[in-house]
Amino acid sequence: MILLNPLLGIKEYVEWLEERELLVRVKEPLSPILEIPYFLRKVMYSSGPAVLFESVKGFEGWRVCGNLFPSVFTISSALGINSFEEISERLISLITHQQAQGITEKIKAFSDASKLLGYFPKKVNKAEFEEKVIEGKDNPLDKIPFFKTWPMDGGRYATFPMVITKDPAKGIINMGVYRVMIVNGRKGIIHWQVHKRGAMAYSVTKEMKAKEMPVAIIIGSDPGTMISAVSPVPYPIDKMLFAGMVRGRGVELFELDNGIPVPSNSEIVIEGSVRVDELASEGPFGDHWGYYDTPTEMYPVFTVERVYMRENPIYYGSVTGLPPLEDAVMGKIVEKMFKPFIKLLLPEVVDISYPVYGIFQGMVVVSIKKRYPGQAKKVMNALWGLAQSSLTKIVIVVDEDIDVNNLDKVIWAVSSNVEPQRDVVVIPYTHTDALDPASISHSYGGKLGIDATRKLPEENFGREWPKIVEDDKNVKEKIDPLVEKLLKSFKGLDRF
Numbered sequence: 366m367i368l369l370n371p372l373l374g375i376k377e378y379v380e381w382l383e384e385r386e387l388l389v390r391v392k393e394p395l396s397p398i399l400e401i402p403y404f405l406r407k408v409m410y411s412s413g414p415a416v417l418f419e420s421v422k423g424f425e426g427w428r429v430c431g432n433l434f435p436s437v438f439t440i441s442s443a444l445g446i447n448s449f450e451e452i453s454e455r456l457i458s459l460i461t462h463q464q465a466q467g468i469t470e471k472i473k474a475f476s477d478a479s480k481l482l483g484y485f486p487k488k489v490n491k492a493e494f495e496e497k498v499i500e501g502k503d504n505p506l507d508k509i510p511f512f513k514t515w516p517m518d519g520g521r522y523a524t525f526p527m528v529i530t531k532d533p534a535k536g537i538i539n540m541g542v543y544r545v546m547i548v549n550g551r552k553g554i555i556h557w558q559v560h561k562r563g564a565m566a567y568s569v570t571k572e573m574k575a576k577e578m579p580v581a582i583i584i585g586s587d588p589g590t591m592i593s594a595v596s597p598v599p600y601p602i603d604k605m606l607f608a609g610m611v612r613g614r615g616v617e618l619f620e621l622d623n624g625i626p627v628p629s630n631s632e633i634v635i636e637g638s639v640r641v642d643e644l645a646s647e648g649p650f651g652d653h654w655g656y657y658d659t660p661t662e663m664y665p666v667f668t669v670e671r672v673y674m675r676e677n678p679i680y681y682g683s684v685t686g687l688p689p690l691e692d693a694v695m696g697k698i699v700e701k702m703f704k705p706f707i708k709l710l711l712p713e714v715v716d717i718s719y720p721v722y723g724i725f726q727g728m729v730v731v732s733i734k735k736r737y738p739g740q741a742k743k744v745m746n747a748l749w750g751l752a753q754s755s756l757t758k759i760v761i762v763v764d765e766d767i768d769v770n771n772l773d774k775v776i777w778a779v780s781s782n783v784e785p786q787r788d789v790v791v792i793p794y795t796h797t798d799a800l801d802p803a804s805i806s807h808s809y810g811g812k813l814g815i816d817a818t819r820k821l822p823e824e825n826f827g828r829e830w831p832k833i834v835e836d837d838k839n840v841k842e843k844i845d846p847l848v849e850k851l852l853k854s855f856k857g858l859d860r861f
């Protein structure tokens with residue numbers, strides 16, 4: 366397998382996709398206002414590939430790409446890994462190898478520790494994005510083909526901006542994707558939700574009585590860095606270090622004049638700041654719940670100092686809406702990457718799945734190996750207390766024999782194992798995902814837990830749980846081949 370060099374940026378990733386027939390080119394001039402976003406959704410709903418728009422109406426010299434996360438397999442191939450679980454296992458194995466006994470184990474532990482050094486960011490003094498610079502006074506945001514993704518959106522948006530901040534107290538770097546509404550050529554509104562690290566750094570800035578906070582927004586990088594930006598890496602882990610682990614190689618960082626380090630392979634870099642006293646209302650915006658998120662909260666206004674970009678830039682925009690779109694693929698990657706961490710903290714967890722139509726913050730199904738009464742509720746509470754998993758509205762817990770990705774089996778477990786008075790937990794009046802369209806008020810509502818495990822006698826008024834039906838082994842061995850032979854040429858009925 367030919368890997369993608371993580372040091373290269375979005376242009377090389379686009380080429381890599383094209384070489385593998387995972388990208389189509391569109392020559393027809395299309396507008397970033399509704400047309401390109403609709404096109405990208407249509408392709409995604411049709412199970413299509415990534416798209417490169419070679420001609421962008423109103424933005425001469427630009428190209429636009431989208432659907433860069435067409436499938437989980439595409440990204441694992443680009444990163445040269447067999448599964449995303451490998452990434453967190455890189456860190457976990459390091460922790461567990463500390464008790465290495467024999468010489469071979471000790472050598473392995475040493476080699477793993479040396480690998481970790483390779484994941485740390487490196488400073489560089491040159492970056493290709495320095496090729497072109499537009500000063501803030503020249504209204505650079507007007508010159509970038511930001512999308513308007515839905516007819517009733519409040520304006521044009523940067524839909525995959527990687528917003529980089531520095532925690533003002535400890536200097537720890539964060540990089541999160543928070544949509545930015547374009548106000549004019551120099552200003553945008555950053556929608557970092559209250560639970561996210563960008564918002565946290567902003568609160569600390571205010572607490573420290575500073576007047577403004579430096580921010581950089583980058584658009585387009587290598588896929589490992591981009592997926593890290595949407596990953597819920599808990600504070601105080603440095604996001605750039607995490608990105609190094611995802612890429613298998615440390616991120617090369619170029620420090621801007623405002624002190625914010627940005628990946629040197631960025632396609633577009635917007636340098637600027639937010640003032641603590643400059644807030645504005647943003648939206649509506651058609652988000653990943655499939656509803657318009659209406660303006661209720663005030664968010665900080667970002668002022669551009671200057672914009673850097675590579676020659677003949679490619680703008681990357683993501684589109685949200687009813688699932689499954691590109692963000693559903695990103696969500697699945699994040700689920701796979703963080704599963705080993707969840708299993709480390711909650712050893713009873715066998716598997717975990719955030720169903721695509723559950724919008725990730727809406728629902729999770731988790732299977733456990735239950736040993737003691739009440740354990741399913743312990744797991745619910747733990748997930749509601751754990752970093753961004755705490756935003757999940759509905760937690761369904763099943764036994765280890767239920768495949769969490771088989772929703773039919775999950776429905777069977779919920780229907781047959783749940784006694785509502787005993788097995789349903791409602792937590793009223795707590796924090797919710799900021800975009801949840803059903804919440805009582807902004808970021809505030811309830812949680813639902815469903816214990817769909819089979820109950821132990823202690824949980825079942827002393828009664829044993831009934832036995833699951835199982836076939837007689839001898840009968841099965843005799844009959845199976847007979848039925849298989851008989852039905853060999855039978856097409857199968859569409860039964861329901």
Ligand SMILES: Cc1cc2nc3c(=O)[nH]c(=O)nc-3n(C[C@H](O)[C@H](O)[C@H](O)COP(=O)(O)O)c2cc1C
Nearest residue numbers: 541542543544556557558561562563595596597692
């Ligand atoms: C396409 C896309 C758009 C997103 N937009 C937002 C947003 O506007 N605001 C937000 O707080 N999170 C948004 N997210 C989710 C964050 O990127 C995600 O929660 C990430 O973990 C944030 O980084 P942080 O945990 O370091 O704060 C978006 C995710 C994707 C995939």
